[in-house]
Amino acid sequence: AVLGLATAGIAAEDIVIADFEADNYGDWEVTGTAFGPGPARGTLPRQMVVTGYVGERLVNSYYDGDGSVGTLTSPPFTIERKYITFYVGGGAFAGRTCVNLLVDGRIVRTQTGQNSRPGGSERLVRHVWDVSGMIDKVARIQIVDQLKGPWGHITADHFVQSDERTGGTLRKEFAVDKRYLNLPVQNGAPKRRMRMVVGGQVVREFEIELAERLPDFWVFLDLTPFAGRKATIEVEGLLPGSHGLSQIQQADEILGSENLYREALRPQFHFTSRRGWNNDSNGLVFHNGLWHLYYQHNPYGVQWGNMHWGHAVSEDLMHWRELPIAIYPNRFDDWVFSGSAVVDVNNTSGFGKAGAPAIVAAYTSTGRGECVAHSNDGGMTFTDFEGNPVVRHAGRDPKVIWYGPGRHWVMALYDEEGGKRGIAFYTSRDLKAWEFASRIEGFFECPEIFELAVEGTGERRWVLHAADGDYLTGSFDGRVFTPDGGSGAAKQRFSHGNCFYASQTYNNVPAEDGRRVQIAWGRVEIPEMPFNQMMLFPVELALRRSGAGVRMCARPVREIERLWGQSGAWKEVEVSPGDNPIGAVQGELLHIRATLRPAGAAKCGFVVRGTEVAYDPAADKLTCLDKSASLSPVDGAIRLELLVDRTSIEIFANDGEVYMPMGIIPPANNKATRVLAQGGPVKIDTLEIHHLKSVWP
Structure with a gap:
């Protein structure tokens, strides 16, 4: 059934101060070079993906990277509504990366971005200034970038005067009586913040390019956990008369799935998600006859954002069955970034039971740090450890392995301590308490470490690499990785193609199989489809000795x-x-x-x-x-x-x-x-x- 809707009352029509949808700044005064010749079309070169802005353009002072400064100041305007709403992101440095409201030349309101340390997110967040005591005052908005260096930039968009703090939130209560909530998506539509509330708690919250008219495709929200309960859907930023919320439908099927897996550009023997975006492979683990593939997933659009852990399983590494999302964000803007999974065979964590070991996932929470969660139902659902985060540092992407000789766990983490990129190693006896062990520089994102035999010899080597796959071979004592050739050893190229990134290999592969199986993200833009990106075909890794030394090889799995x-x-x-x-x-x-x-x-x-x-x-x-x-x-x-x-x-x-x-x-x-x-x-x-x-x- 199509959902009805109810709107929050709106006292007076909103006044748009600036939406930055033109290719220049118009009457706004520009100083310096940071803001470029005009509003940016989203992400600028060498910048992390920018999300959370409205429409196609925004103010972005990353024009020359973090090495330029400047200001952008609006023409004078009269304050005529109770609130000024806007979106801002970038650096969190008061007075240096900020948005100011000026009245009589004085700063009366100010707001910074969200980021002050390495990592972070380029997502813009909506803010509201209460200006009810300044009605009829003449004001100006000043956007400031006066900082060089990490997070020395500001992003801003869509300044509006309104009598509503919520900016026109539409909401609807409904009884959950179907499997899916189908959501209409129009590529390029303004991103709206949507949430679902059950029992007074926000249970799902994300951004979506909500279609106002005929959708390009449908995505879905799995309602199974809330069957039989009352729920409320809320969408921010919609105006009266909007059709966005009214098109949302409950159904026992995914709308538009009549040709699922038969779309014109659907890869036919590579994993792709039914709907939405995928990137890094996560949590690759073999358990009870199933190859589990978790992955970075945006269920609500075909571009990066809203990071969850998607989930699929296979009995043969060929035929994949997509399952419900395995790990949801703790809250909006605390996304579930990349990580790994292990089977805690010896129940070192205490999460499992006799004869029923837990699957333990380690992942980066963008709002908390490195977290662990456990599953007692075969990897279908996970429960966060109450002591999270287990590691706090500047970095992400934990890969956890069991180091048998030392009978302890090892966590390899991408680390940016001191502004230098590398891999840090931590150790633990129970997957809960972790101690720093060592660090090696020269790697970026998504670390991986494993041991392989050198074919045709009695030798074994450890392999260490990060997202690009370029690797070192060496020895590892459970705490320190020592490269063959010493500290100055050069990494070897693994992938020579154009789409390999952020691979992972399987933990807990049975000894009788004995293979080191890898699945990587295939960075392939797949246009005009209800899904985007793919996984590369599973490969078996091997080490071989050649005249140039020990080299890693890849072959398609048998x-x-x-x-x-x-x-x-x-x-x-x-x-x-x-x-x-x-x-x-x-x-x-x-x-x-x-x-x-x-x-x-x-x-x-x-x-x-x-x-x-x-x-x-x-x-x-x-x-x-x-x-x-x-x-x-x-x-x-x-x-x-x-x-x-x-x-x-x-x-x-x-x-x-x-x-x-x-x-x-x-x-x-x-x-x-x-x-x-x-x-x-x-x-x-x-x-x-x-x-x-x-x-x-």
């Missing part, structure tokens, strides 16, 4: 063979320029494995749906689009393996010595595949091409 459909094979075929023995192969989902021997070719490889994957034997280089990697033949041949989906081509060369995941959206009408032989022939020692079946129901 379960890919479960998706094979129609297949073809070729052997001992010489291909001259212009020939194409695989011309009959047409498809958008492919697994290609080949051993190629340049036999005079200046370039060889494949062209898949218009995208060239080419090896240059003279340069010993493998290239796809603008990415390339060194590749040397083995016994005169190279081995290529390609996974082709609707929005990506993942390239593996010489059994994973080169890993090049590429985010690519090929032309919809081009499903052709051909062998590339340029400047001379190439010999195909072996070639197999498998059409792949979709993993979705």
Whole structure:
């Protein structure tokens, strides 16, 4: 049923002082260079993602980064309403990064941004000044950036005079009698702050681009925990006559899901969320026969924001079943950032029971610090530890592992202590009380640490890396990581593609399996869909010794063979320029494995749906689009393996010595595949091409 609505009374029409939707500042006075030539279209270069502003533009003094200063001052206006409402973000430094209300040249009200230490958030927050005692006074608004250095900038937007503190909040009470609350989204619409109140408590609160008319798509809020209860939906910033709230509907289905998983750009064998945005893989853990994939998730829009832990499970790493959100924010603006999960087999935390160990998640709370939460229902729901936060520091993204020789837990954390980027290690006996152990510099975000055998030897090495995947090998004693080659050792490149970021590997994989399985965020913008971004295909990691030292390799997990459909094979075929023995192969989902021997070719490889994957034997280089990697033949041949989906081509060369995941959206009408032989022939020692079946129901 469509919800009815009730509006808060509005005494007089609001007066917009400035909405900053033009491409210049108009009559506002500008000093310095910080504010640029005009309002910004959101996030500026090298800035964290800016959210919480209204419309398409805002004031943003990050124009030249945090090294510039300036002021922006409005023309005089008469105060005619009880309140002035506005949005502000950025630095929290009184008098230096702030918004001032000036009357008779004096500051009578002031408001800073929210951030004063590394990390933080570029979200603008709504504020209200009570100016009821200043009616008929002439005033000016002054936006100030007089600080250089970290958080030396201010963001501001949408200054309005109003007789309502809430700025036109619409609300509706309803009885929860369906599974989902379907919410209409229009991309680019003003972001509205929405909350759901049950039993007098705010149980959900987030920002959403609420559609006023025909939505681009629908997102949903799971009502299961509130079945049979009375609830109230509130939306800030809506004006009388708004259709935004009236379109919200309860239903037992997700509206618009008739073609779920069959959308034109839905990857068919990579995980994507049903609706909304995903980024980092989180909490990868194997438990009771299931591979759990938690992930950074905005359930209410297709851009970054509103961070929750989404959740999906699989029995085979191929076929994923999305489950309800696992960890919700503690409150608005205290988001659930990245982290990890472990199975506390020995019940060191006391969270579990005999024969039923708890899954314990460690995550960054943006409002509190590093937190832990436990699950006693197989990872479906989590309860926060009452002693949170367990670590306070400048940083985020805890990766927790069990260090067997010391019989203790290790937490690797991205750390910005002293303004330097690195990984800090903490230790604990019980997952609750943590002690600092050591720190290593030169890493940014999403740390990962694990041990691997070196193939074909009796050696083992520890691997340490952060979000970009570039890694060090070395030794680890449970407290200190010592790189091979000493403190000056250079990191090695892992991913040579254009979309790899923020990977994680699985904890608690059974010994009889023994693999180190990794899933990374595939940073691929997927346009005009009700979802955005993807996970890269699961890979098995290995260490191999080469002439250059120990190197990490990646291969698709063997379960890919479960998706094979129609297949073809070729052997001992010489291909001259212009020939194409695989011309009959047409498809958008492919697994290609080949051993190629340049036999005079200046370039060889494949062209898949218009995208060239080419090896240059003279340069010993493998290239796809603008990415390339060194590749040397083995016994005169190279081995290529390609996974082709609707929005990506993942390239593996010489059994994973080169890993090049590429985010690519090929032309919809081009499903052709051909062998590339340029400047001379190439010999195909072996070639197999498998059409792949979709993993979705």
